[in-house]
Amino acid sequence: MAKEKLRIGMVGYGFMGRTHSNAFSQAPKFFDLDREPVLTAIAARNTERAEEFASNWGYGSVESDWRALIDRDDIDLIDIAAPNNVHHEIAIAAAEAGKMVMCEKPLGRTAAESSEMVAAVEKAGVSNMVWYNYRRIPAVTHAKHLIDAGKLGRIFHYRAQFLQDWTIAEDLPQGGEALWRLDVDVAGSGVTGDLLAHCIDTAMWLNGGIDTVTAMTETFVKERPHNITGKVEPVGIDDASAFMARFGNGSLGLFEATRYARGHKALYTFEINGENASLAWDLHDLTRLSMFDHSDEGTERGWRSIHVTDGEHPYMGNWWVPGLHIGYAESFVHQAADFINGLDGTAAAPTFADAHQTDLVTDAVLKSGKTGQWENAS
Numbered sequence: 507m508a509k510e511k512l513r514i515g516m517v518g519y520g521f522m523g524r525t526h527s528n529a530f531s532q533a534p535k536f537f538d539l540d541r542e543p544v545l546t547a548i549a550a551r552n553t554e555r556a557e558e559f560a561s562n563w564g565y566g567s568v569e570s571d572w573r574a575l576i577d578r579d580d581i582d583l584i585d586i587a588a589p590n591n592v593h594h595e596i597a598i599a600a601a602e603a604g605k606m607v608m609c610e611k612p613l614g615r616t617a618a619e620s621s622e623m624v625a626a627v628e629k630a631g632v633s634n635m636v637w638y639n640y641r642r643i644p645a646v647t648h649a650k651h652l653i654d655a656g657k658l659g660r661i662f663h664y665r666a667q668f669l670q671d672w673t674i675a676e677d678l679p680q681g682g683e684a685l686w687r688l689d690v691d692v693a694g695s696g697v698t699g700d701l702l703a704h705c706i707d708t709a710m711w712l713n714g715g716i717d718t719v720t721a722m723t724e725t726f727v728k729e730r731p732h733n734i735t736g737k738v739e740p741v742g743i744d745d746a747s748a749f750m751a752r753f754g755n756g757s758l759g760l761f762e763a764t765r766y767a768r769g770h771k772a773l774y775t776f777e778i779n780g781e782n783a784s785l786a787w788d789l790h791d792l793t794r795l796s797m798f799d800h801s802d803e804g805t806e807r808g809w810r811s812i813h814v815t816d817g818e819h820p821y822m823g824n825w826w827v828p829g830l831h832i833g834y835a836e837s838f839v840h841q842a843a844d845f846i847n848g849l850d851g852t853a854a855a856p857t858f859a860d861a862h863q864t865d866l867v868t869d870a871v872l873k874s875g876k877t878g879q880w881e882n883a884s
């Protein structure tokens with residue numbers, strides 16, 4: 507029997523436009539979905555490039571303004587893969603039109619923005635999700651299962667880092683295509699909303715809510731020319747951000763993100779230490795989960811490296827044969843599949859409401875970076 511279609515209107519054809527388009531294309535080939543995703547239309551301002559993109563990925567049509575997607579009756583889901591400054595307006599308009607909404611992270615530039623977005627989807631009663639894709643890398647999902655099964659016991663410590671090195675050059679401009687992440691008006695913040703948001707989402711998913719934070723933030727290069735106007739302007743984003751956190755379960759957190767760690771491109775790592783066991787994960791070796799289990803025989807006790815590729819590992823039964831791995835792109839495939847199969851009312855997370863909690867933490871980190879005080883994060 508033909509499945510009901512889920513007709514997708516995508517906003518943005520950049521990095522995330524590609525990962526999402528790939529996800530909706532691959533998900534029905536590898537997962538048994540309740541509905542059939544259809545790449546119905548893509549909206550972006552450069553029509554020529556959008557048309558090339560549409561033809562490559564198989565979109566049925568192109569719109570030069572995202573508002574046209576929202577006006578169309580043949581679209582069920584608006585997927586926002588555009589920069590942070592447009593998330594709020596597009597998501598609210600989509601919800602008010604009764605469309606389901608998926609949105610890239612961070613949900614808002616501020617928690618005030620994301621709180622309005624949560625209110626809009628809840629008022630409209632539309633399904634919603636935020637693309638915190640790292641939750642769905644099988645090794646990370648496996649960590650969640652081990653923690654929830656009580657393998658670690660009481661948790662004492664959580665630490666995470668997200669390190670990059672691409673903004674060190676002083677003559678790098680800010681703003682415009684490719685460099686919007688340096689423009690505070692577009693991005694909302696620097697590494698706090700961009701990189702730490704991922705670390706915080708994973709941390710709260712694995713270890714529960716964060717109550718308070720104290721942070722230090724720094725902008726190493728204070729002025730940059732604007733990419734579009736050429737005018738030299740103050741840099742408003744945080745180049746580096748580090749914070750300590752107290753989790754609701756009594757454990758302590760340590761987080762760091764920077765774009766000034768020479769030699770690191772996208773080194774996202776986390777470690778969690780419990781009374782019985784510890785787990786560690788590293789994006790550069792993403793199929794492996796490291797585990798130290800104190801209940802192992804004393805003389806054989808040590809860190810083991812679990813290759814998360816067996817059929818019984820999360821998501822892996824749907825891919826190749828045991829021992830063969832998948833990568834970054836597939837985390838988005840899993841997220842698309844879970845979203846579609848959550849439309850029966852089970853509502854796969856993270857929802858807008860979950861992602862708003864992350865925005866509350868990033869707001870508190872940025873505030874503490876200015877005040878030097880402990881700040882409430884929930």
Ligand SMILES: NC(=O)c1ccc[n+]([C@@H]2O[C@H](COP(=O)([O-])OP(=O)(O)OC[C@H]3O[C@@H](n4cnc5c(N)ncnc54)[C@H](O)[C@@H]3O)[C@@H](O)[C@H]2O)c1
Binds near residue numbers: 552572611639
């Ligand atoms: N989940 C992740 O791991 C991850 C990774 C990268 C980016 N992101 C998030 O995804 C979003 C997009 O980032 P990206 O790296 O794909 O950026 P990008 O610069 O590669 O692409 C942005 C796209 O948005 C389009 N766009 C910009 N303004 C628009 C507007 N007003 N209307 C319609 N389209 C518009 C651009 O034309 C471009 O196609 C951001 O919110 C970012 O934080 C998430």
